[in-house]
Amino acid sequence: MIFRALIPAFMFAILIVFFWTGLSLDPSKVPSPLIGKPVPAFELPRLSVPEQTLSSEQLQGQVSLFNVWATWCVGCRQEHDMLLAIADENLVPIYGLNYKDEREAALRWLRELGDPYAATAVDADGRVSIDWGVYGAPETFLIDRDGIVRYKHIGPLSAEDWENELRPRIQSLLDNST
Amino acid sequence: MRVLLAALMLLPLAVVAIDQDPPMADPQLQARYEKLSNELRCLVCQNQSIADSTAPLADDLRQQVREMLIAGRSDNEILDYMVERYGDFVRYRPAFNDRTWLLWVGPFAVIAIALVIGVRVVRRGMGEVESD
Numbered sequence: 001m002i003f004r005a006l007i008p009a010f011m012f013a014i015l016i017v018f019f020w021t022g023l024s025l026d027p028s029k030v031p032s033p034l035i036g037k038p039v040p041a042f043e044l045p046r047l048s049v050p051e052q053t054l055s056s057e058q059l060q061g062q063v064s065l066f067n068v069w070a071t072w073c074v075g076c077r078q079e080h081d082m083l084l085a086i087a088d089e090n091l092v093p094i095y096g097l098n099y100k101d102e103r104e105a106a107l108r109w110l111r112e113l114g115d116p117y118a119a120t121a122v123d124a125d126g127r128v129s130i131d132w133g134v135y136g137a138p139e140t141f142l143i144d145r146d147g148i149v150r151y152k153h154i155g156p157l158s159a160e161d162w163e164n165e166l167r168p169r170i171q172s173l174l175d176n177s178t
Numbered sequence: 179m180r181v182l183l184a185a186l187m188l189l190p191l192a193v194v195a196i197d198q199d200p201p202m203a204d205p206q207l208q209a210r211y212e213k214l215s216n217e218l219r220c221l222v223c224q225n226q227s228i229a230d231s232t233a234p235l236a237d238d239l240r241q242q243v244r245e246m247l248i249a250g251r252s253d254n255e256i257l258d259y260m261v262e263r264y265g266d267f268v269r270y271r272p273a274f275n276d277r278t279w280l281l282w283v284g285p286f287a288v289i290a291i292a293l294v295i296g297v298r299v300v301r302r303g304m305g306e307v308e309s310d
Contacts, residue, residue: 030221033265100234126238133263135221135235 032133032152039066039147040131044121047098047106054095054121059143063173065094065166066141067117068129070101071109073137079156080113086162087116092170096120099129099137142166144173197229197240207247214243214253218260219268227270 034040043055059066067083069076087094096117098106103122110120123129132141142151151169153161197215202208212229218239220231228236228243239260246256257269266272274282 027224030265030267033262126235130238130242130263133265135264 028136029154030135032149034133034141034149035152037149039141039143039149040128042121042123042128042131044097044123044128047096047103047110047120047122050103050122054119056147058119059095060147061145063092063145063170064118064143065092066097066132066143067094068097068099068132068134068137068139070099070137071105072101073099075136075156076138077113079138079158080116082157082159082162083116084114085159086157091167091174093118097129097132097134098122099134100124100126140166142169142173198237199240199244202244202247210253211243211247214247214256215240217257217270218243219270221264221268 039056039059041056043053046052046054065086083094086092094117096119098120100123103124106120106122110117121128126134132139136154138156140153140157141149142153144150150173151166153165157166202211215229216227218228220226220228220233220236220239222233222235223231226236228239230236242259243256246259251259260268261273266275266278272278272281
């Protein structure tokens with residue numbers, strides 16, 4: 001009899017588990033199917049020197065960050081100082097992908113705010129970004145030495161994100177293969 | 179008053195299509211295009227399909243679907259292309275796989291459990307009536 005009285009409590013406990021996990025998921029963060037896969041192949045003109053290109057092959061052989069940004073993107077402005085700080089640390093190079101932007105505006109942005117990128121590729125029509133599964137800049141990918149995507153951060157990078165999500169992963173990637 | 183009402187009722191018909199591009203030349207391709215773009219989720223505005231969304235990304239993805247259709251790719255190839263890039267979430271009807279089985283089976287399992295419990299409760303009730 002006591003068991004039957006506990007049934008509602010038991011069901012309530014199940015509901016709590018479902019709602020707890022369900023509601024703490026952020027639906028705007030869609031897990032990337034790219035994790036664990038090689039970076040999508042691309043070759044795009046560079047922002048500062050359009051005669052030169054940045055390609056997926058240049059992302060091989062080193063641990064790097066790949067950051068998708070645009071001047072029209074509010075979150076990108078928000079994370080820009082963080083990117084500059086990361087670049088200052090010289091731990092890993094940051095490669096930029098300038099997403100559906102105007103060249104002049106992008107160049108002015110880097111001139112005025114500082115340029116954290118080792119190089120920036122220009123994805124004017126957004127094709128390469130589709131291959132990367134980009135749906136909302138800013139997005140930041142962590143790429144290992146073999147050119148495999150290891151992690152994706154969606155939305156502006158904060159100092160906490162850097163310390164808690166990215167830096168430990170980068171550190172272990174750097175430690176592993178030396 | 180009547181005229182105003184009539185005008186208001188006609189207003190929805192005048193609403194501009196979201197898809198700004200002209201329909202495709204081949205009506206069969208156009209039909210497949212409409213079906214596909216209604217089945218793909220726009221990840222920027224997640225409760226809209228790419229057919230319903232004015233987001234620039236939805237526009238790009240519609241364009242991509244068109245080009246792949248013209249290039250003679252099958253519906254499945256196009257859906258796979260999107261899933262490879264954006265994950266199962268991009269489809270409103272995701273494929274049945276090891277990550278989505280609970281989503282597909284779950285509701286039926288819950289109904290089955292509810293039926294079993296319901297039948298047992300009703301039977302027990304009838305048993306009690308008889309024994310009285």
